[in-house]
Amino acid sequence: MVKRILLSLFLLVNSLYTFAQLPDAAGLKQLRKMQDSLQYLSQEIFSGKGNDGRLQATDDFIPLLVRALKVKHSFRFPFDSLKTVSILYPQDSAFRIFTWALEKENGFYRHYGAIQMKTPDGQLKLFPLFDASDFMTNTDTVTDNKSWYGCLYYNIIHKRYFNQDYYTLFGWDANNPRSQKKIAEMLTFKNGAPVFGGPFFSFVEDSVRKPTQNRFxxxxxxxxTATLNYNKELNMIVYDHLISETNEPMKKFTYVSDMDYEGYKWQAGKWVHVNKIFNDAIPLGKGAPVPQPLIQKKKSMTNPKSVDDYQAEEGSNPGKKPAKKQR
Incomplete structure (x- = not known):
């Protein structure tokens, strides 16, 4: 009985605290008005005509977003009408991360983003993210927000180890006209500032060990299409094993899924590689499957899909069980 009363009091206090963190009426009115302008600009960034038009929309979007986030307690305002901007909160709601992409006329992409921290007084604490991926000669490195490996994040997983918080980010980079990428990397905070990457992707249990990676x-x-995401049922990161369909392993733009799966399991504060997750490999002599084509008009900038997502939409599932397939 006492436990129930204490639990009820805790939930009541927590709900009152959450309510207290919402913007006041004037703040909400201001945020809704700015959200309308941000929605228009975000669509122009995504589908506006020409490089100049999309770049101008980006230049207008960023300062307006910052002004909106400066409204006290804006952290709880969802900006849910911004359909081409990914906005993710971790399970502990310690921060949220905004990311979006600008497609250039040459088929290459540039990414933008920001991390808004949750603050006790509702004042803005913001870390802008500057895409430095085009200038990275070594992608397996640890970076800060000023030299971010730009991508559009579609999932975030929170883990704790020895009282340290670890946030695994999953991102999509449309990259260039010939290939696309998916990224898994760890986000941690050092002295209150974000750190991207670190020695968290281990191959210690492989028969042939590879060096630990800072970013996968x-x-x-x-x-x-290819999978790279956290699978809640398996409590693992699951991803497609890729092969070159033309037997040219140096050319990444020829890589497709062979419908086999690898992964990483969380172990002692690291993601440890698992060479094979499912045992239902392709029958001998069948060869690699023809990849599901990506219909450009169906692409989503905030929800990149796996092959099973497309198959489910078409009402078929010739591969594995959907529950095992993650983006």
Whole structure:
């Protein structure tokens, strides 16, 4: 009985605290008005005509977003009408991360983003993210927000180890006209500032050990699809094993899924590689499957899909069980 009363009091206090963190009426009115302008600009960034128009929309969007976030207690305002901007909160709601992409006329992409921290007084604490991926000669590195590996995040997983918080980010980079990428990397905070990457992707249990990686990236054919995401049922990161469909392993734009799966399991504060997750491999002599083509008009900038997502939409599922397939 006492436990129930204490639990009820805790939930009541927590709900009152959450309510207290909402903007006041004037703040909400201001945020809704700015959200309308941000929605228009975000659509112009995504589908506006020409490089100049999309760049101008981006230049207008960023300062307006910052002004909106400066409204006290804006952290709880969802900005849910911004359909081409990914906005993710971790399970502990310690921060939220905004990311979006600008497609250039040459088929290459530039990414933008920001991390808004949750603050006790509702004042803005913001870390802008500057895409430095085009200038990275070594992608397996640890970076800060000023040299971010730009991508559009579609999931975030919170883990704790020895009282340290670890946030695994899953991102999509439309990359260029020939290939696309998916990225898994760890986000931590040092002295209150974000750190991207770190020695968290281990191959210690592999028969042939590879060096621990600071960031895990798969690159594959533009018209193909591939999985890289956290699978809640398995409590693992699951991703497609990729092969070159033309037997040219140096050309990443020829890579497609062979419908086999690898992964990582969380172990002692690291993601430890698992070479094979499912045992239902392709029958001998069947060869690699023809990749599901990516229909450009169906693409989503905030929800990149796996092959099973497309198959489910078409009402078929010739591969594995959907529950095992993650983006």
């Amino acid at each position: 990236i798969i690159e594959y054919k533009k018209e193909s």
